[in-house]
Amino acid sequence: xxxxxxxxxxxxxxxxxxxxxxxxxxxxxxxxxxxxxxxxxxxxxxxxxxxxxxxxxxxxxxxxxxxxxxxxxxxxxxxxxxxxxxxxx
Amino acid sequence: xxxxxxxxxxxxxxxxxxxxxxxxxxxxxxxxxxxxxxxxxxxxxxxxxxxxxxxxxxxxxxxxxxxxxxxxxxxxxxxxxxxxxxxxxxxxxxxxxxxxxxxxxxxxxxxxxxxxxxxxxxxxxxxxxxxxxxxxxxxxxxxxxxxxxxxxxxxxxxxxxxxxxxxxxxxxxxxxxxxxxxxxxxxxxxxxxxxxxxxxxxxxxxx
Numbered sequence: 001x002x003x004x005x006x007x008x009x010x011x012x013x014x015x016x017x018x019x020x021x022x023x024x025x026x027x028x029x030x031x032x033x034x035x036x037x038x039x040x041x042x043x044x045x046x047x048x049x050x051x052x053x054x055x056x057x058x059x060x061x062x063x064x065x066x067x068x069x070x071x072x073x074x075x076x077x078x079x080x081x082x083x084x085x086x087x088x089x
Numbered sequence: 090x091x092x093x094x095x096x097x098x099x100x101x102x103x104x105x106x107x108x109x110x111x112x113x114x115x116x117x118x119x120x121x122x123x124x125x126x127x128x129x130x131x132x133x134x135x136x137x138x139x140x141x142x143x144x145x146x147x148x149x150x151x152x153x154x155x156x157x158x159x160x161x162x163x164x165x166x167x168x169x170x171x172x173x174x175x176x177x178x179x180x181x182x183x184x185x186x187x188x189x190x191x192x193x194x195x196x197x198x199x200x201x202x203x204x205x206x207x208x209x210x211x212x213x214x215x216x217x218x219x220x221x222x223x224x225x226x227x228x229x230x231x232x233x234x235x236x237x238x239x240x241x242x243x244x245x246x247x248x249x250x251x252x253x254x255x256x257x258x259x260x261x262x263x264x265x266x267x268x269x270x271x272x273x274x275x276x277x278x279x280x281x282x283x284x285x286x287x288x289x290x291x292x293x294x295x296x
Contacts, residue, residue, distance in 0.1 A: 004098040011105040023116030030123035037130030044137030051144035057151040064155050068162040075169045085175030
């Protein structure tokens with residue numbers, strides 16, 4: 001009977017607090033991750049939305065191509081109109 | 090009967106085990122709820138990251154194509170500038186527009202880094218800078234703020250005349266001679282029969 005009381009005491013005084021402490025720490029760690037994950041999700045969504053303008057790069061590419069072609073045409077005309085630099089300059 | 094036979098220590102043991110089981114249930118269920126919330130958040134992250142990957146996939150190729158076109162334009166303009174202005178003047182022009190750029194030189198002309206950039210005013214005094222200082226708001230005017238304004242934009246006209254081919258305002262040493270006029274001139278501009286003849290008398294006035 002004495003051994004049974006000693007076992008009860010150990011169970012209540014030692015085992016139960018340790019179990020509660022470990023489980024509480026695990027729960028706290030899991031809950032601390034939730035805000036971070038939500039923040040990451042919001043940031044990723046904002047980043048994805050920012051990239052909506054990436055499609056306009058195709059327009060930019062086309063404009064750059066046309067501009068360079070126009071500059072090349074002007075350059076060809078200037079090459080014909082203007083004299084070359086003298087040697088040694 | 091069996092229940093009543095359990096001693097007090099046994100009841101305490103049962104209560105202790107029951108408390109441990111309740112603690113396990115409470116904390117584990119709470120942990121499961123938190124982990125489910127984390128899983129839901131990570132699903133949202135994965136969806137957004139997938140969108141980012143899909144949207145940014147063609148960016149590299151497009152930017153490379155844009156850079157390729159711009160490189161071709163830069164190569165063409167550099168070559169044209171060096172061909173028409175010469176290496177020294179070209180470096181001076183670029184350095185005048187972008188102070189310090191001469192140190193970097195032209196991309197396709199490594200020897201340009203060794204050229205000592207002349208002052209832009211020494212190279213283009215008669216050309217670009219003249220137009221700029223006349224108040225035509227050429228961008229190059231910002232590169233020579235110390236230069237005096239050549240033209241009174243409100244009234245002066247002589248400065249503008251300099252731009253044209255008429256050379257009389259420059260005071261040259263010799264101009265075309267003026268034509269000789271008079272009776273002894275080699276070229277008579279009004280050849281009439283009555284020149285050199287007695288003056289015709291007017292008819293008498295009637296009283």
